[in-house]
Amino acid sequence: MTAAESKSPGSMILPWLRPSRSQPLSRYVGIDIGVDRANIVALGARHCDMRRSSQRTQSMRWLGRHHFSLPVDPLADPPKDWVDRVITSLLDRLPRSVDGDQNIAAVSLPIPWVHYQVVPASEIEVSRQQCHAMFASSLFRSQAHVAYWPLHTEPTRPDEPMVIAAIAESAAYELAEAVSELGYQIETILPHGVTLIDAAESMTGIDPRCCVVLNRSGGLIAMKNQRGCGLCRSLPAIPKQILAEADTLGLTLHAIRPWLTDIAAEITATQRFVLRGQATDANGPLLLCGDIAAVADLDAVLATLTDIPVAPWRYAGKARPSRRQIFDQETSQANRERLFNDSEYAVALSLAYSAVESMSRRNGK
Amino acid sequence: MTAVASSVQQDRSAVDQQRTKNPRLQSTELLPTRFFARRHAIRVLATWGIVVVSLSALLCGVLIPIWLRGQRIRAGNSNLIAQSQPLAELRQKSQVMQQENQRRSKWASWVESAKPDDSLLQTLAVIAAATQASEKEIEIDSMQIQLPLEYPAPHKEPPQWASPKLLITAKVSNELNARSWLDRLNASDRIDDATSRLGARSWSGGTVQVSAKPVATRWLP
Numbered sequence: 159m160t161a162a163e164s165k166s167p168g169s170m171i172l173p174w175l176r177p178s179r180s181q182p183l184s185r186y187v188g189i190d191i192g193v194d195r196a197n198i199v200a201l202g203a204r205h206c207d208m209r210r211s212s213q214r215t216q217s218m219r220w221l222g223r224h225h226f227s228l229p230v231d232p233l234a235d236p237p238k239d240w241v242d243r244v245i246t247s248l249l250d251r252l253p254r255s256v257d258g259d260q261n262i263a264a265v266s267l268p269i270p271w272v273h274y275q276v277v278p279a280s281e282i283e284v285s286r287q288q289c290h291a292m293f294a295s296s297l298f299r300s301q302a303h304v305a306y307w308p309l310h311t312e313p314t315r316p317d318e319p320m321v322i323a324a325i326a327e328s329a330a331y332e333l334a335e336a337v338s339e340l341g342y343q344i345e346t347i348l349p350h351g352v353t354l355i356d357a358a359e360s361m362t363g364i365d366p367r368c369c370v371v372l373n374r375s376g377g378l379i380a381m382k383n384q385r386g387c388g389l390c391r392s393l394p395a396i397p398k399q400i401l402a403e404a405d406t407l408g409l410t411l412h413a414i415r416p417w418l419t420d421i422a423a424e425i426t427a428t429q430r431f432v433l434r435g436q437a438t439d440a441n442g443p444l445l446l447c448g449d450i451a452a453v454a455d456l457d458a459v460l461a462t463l464t465d466i467p468v469a470p471w472r473y474a475g476k477a478r479p480s481r482r483q484i485f486d487q488e489t490s491q492a493n494r495e496r497l498f499n500d501s502e503y504a505v506a507l508s509l510a511y512s513a514v515e516s517m518s519r520r521n522g523k
Numbered sequence: 524m525t526a527v528a529s530s531v532q533q534d535r536s537a538v539d540q541q542r543t544k545n546p547r548l549q550s551t552e553l554l555p556t557r558f559f560a561r562r563h564a565i566r567v568l569a570t571w572g573i574v575v576v577s578l579s580a581l582l583c584g585v586l587i588p589i590w591l592r593g594q595r596i597r598a599g600n601s602n603l604i605a606q607s608q609p610l611a612e613l614r615q616k617s618q619v620m621q622q623e624n625q626r627r628s629k630w631a632s633w634v635e636s637a638k639p640d641d642s643l644l645q646t647l648a649v650i651a652a653a654t655q656a657s658e659k660e661i662e663i664d665s666m667q668i669q670l671p672l673e674y675p676a677p678h679k680e681p682p683q684w685a686s687p688k689l690l691i692t693a694k695v696s697n698e699l700n701a702r703s704w705l706d707r708l709n710a711s712d713r714i715d716d717a718t719s720r721l722g723a724r725s726w727s728g729g730t731v732q733v734s735a736k737p738v739a740t741r742w743l744p
Contacts, residue, residue: 267553307549327555334558347554387551 185221187263187342188509191244193270193375194232198224198253199506203514218514219477223503226251232375233398238297241329245336255341263342264513266350266505269376273324274390278317282306289324298326305349311384321390323349345513350505351380351390357508358445363474367440370425371505372448374401379425381432389432393424409453422463447471447504471504642670645713646737653707660696661704668737689714689735701731713738
């Protein structure tokens with residue numbers, strides 16, 4: 159552990175996490191654990207400004223970002239000790255919190271770990287049992303922990319469809335233990351869709367109709383309804399041979415075009431499914447994030463394919479890290495684009511925002 | 524421990540109740556309830572631990588001075604005992620000696636009382652010795668010897684009947700003889716204060732009366 163510290167991936171973020179005496183910010187950390195990469199974002203918010211939500215958003219500062227790779231090969235089959243590997247590398251490489259500091263953390267699990275399903279509200283218990291059986295026979299070998307929310311607005315009939323997100327309970331528990339062992343006060347573990355939709359307007363200034371995460375290791379689409387997050391679905395990952403070829407050249411739009419067509423079809427199908435029987439039509443753009451979103455012109459192609467306006471996920475708050483580099487004369491245009499590109503950190507930022515929200519909700523009570 | 528367990532149980536049962544009552548209640552929380560329950564339990568345990576530790580610290584703070592004081596008193600007492608031991612020994616020894624002394628003195632008194640008292644004889648012997656030098660000139664008519672007697676404690680001075688008394692009436696041919704006889708009587712250590720008084724007749728063989736105090740070895744009972 160000390161070796162990892164001396165290698166100091168964590169020390170990059172620690173100066174950002176440390177409080178300055180003039181600005182007593184409390185830190186809210188979003189830890190987005192992916193398949194082969196973990197993104198960590200620290201937001202700062204003052205306790206005194208937590209009362210009103212407008213002030214809260216105003217006073218939030220993006221203090222730091224950090225990422226490290228996880229020892230899992232997304233091309234290979236899922237390893238048997240996946241959970242252990244993730245926990246060990248978290249223990250090794252997650253930035254240490256400074257003693258005495260309060261770091262409130264929200265965590266999200268890798269997308270393949272979460273099982274999404276839509277069931278009628280009356281059948282939640284049945285599907286909970288099914289999830290127990292499924293996770294017990296999977297590599298997690300544990301009970302399932304189920305979260306659920308209505309697909310549309312408040313359900314009125316007992317057979318109103320509900321969205322279920324299920325994870326392995328022991329994996330979530332062990333992960334939470336590991337993270338809290340490092341000095342974080344872990345507040346919540348959220349499904350990606352919920353946190354993305356909740357945080358979208360505050361963090362990007364855009365009120366989206368849906369959020370799409372496109373990662374090399376899998377994707378996710380989350381629709382928005384009147385109350386927040388609606389339908390969540392996993393999207394198919396990029397075929398392995400495309401990824402294997404792209405390892406040397408980098409992903410090109412041309413190479414992923416066939417897969418992108420599939421994704422576009424999935425998105426339109428999902429939207430059609432959600433809007434079925436609904437009086438109102440969806441409006442607002444599609445927010446695109448994830449590491450594939452950085453591929454040039456992907457948003458334009460996706461917009462053409464889906465016939466929905468596409469907006470890249472971009473942080474719209476006041477303060478962001480590495481400001482100096484962005485406005486430096488010597489930074490090239492491409493570098494500037496890269497520094498402004500927040501799509502990889504979208505989930506982590508949303509999680510940090512969710513941590514702020516949940517904390518203020520608890521303080522308000 | 525039971526308090527912790529019951530509170531956790533309560534939390535969990537409350538959550539379960541909520542879920543069963545309203546299955547449509549949404550929950551987007553993926554963090555297991557177990558984690559919250561454990562955190563809560565740890566917090567409760569820590570609180571109770573602090574309470575218990577502080578209480579026991581208080582107890583120790585009270586008990587230790589008491590114990591120390593007891594120890595000090597015990598040490599002082601043992602010190603006293605150690606120091607007074609020679610004294611006690613001495614006292615015991617002196618008691619033994621006293622008893623021995625008493626016993627011995629009793630023996631001595633027994634021996635003493637067993638010895639016959641010869642004070643009277645001694646006095647007579649002294650008078651006889653004094654008279655022997657001028658036996659022809661002195662003719663003792665009468666002799667009265669009273670040895671000192673025991674008298675009751677209240678009297679400071681020995682009363683008349685108890686004081687020693689020696690009265691001799693003798694016929695002496697001349698004064699010179701009488702005086703030398705008196706001197707010889709006084710010289711002996713058995714008779715004190717021998718004085719003479721002349722009788723009615725003149726010194727051609729007159730009567731002389733000698734009064735003195737005989738010395739006895741002890742009081743006669």
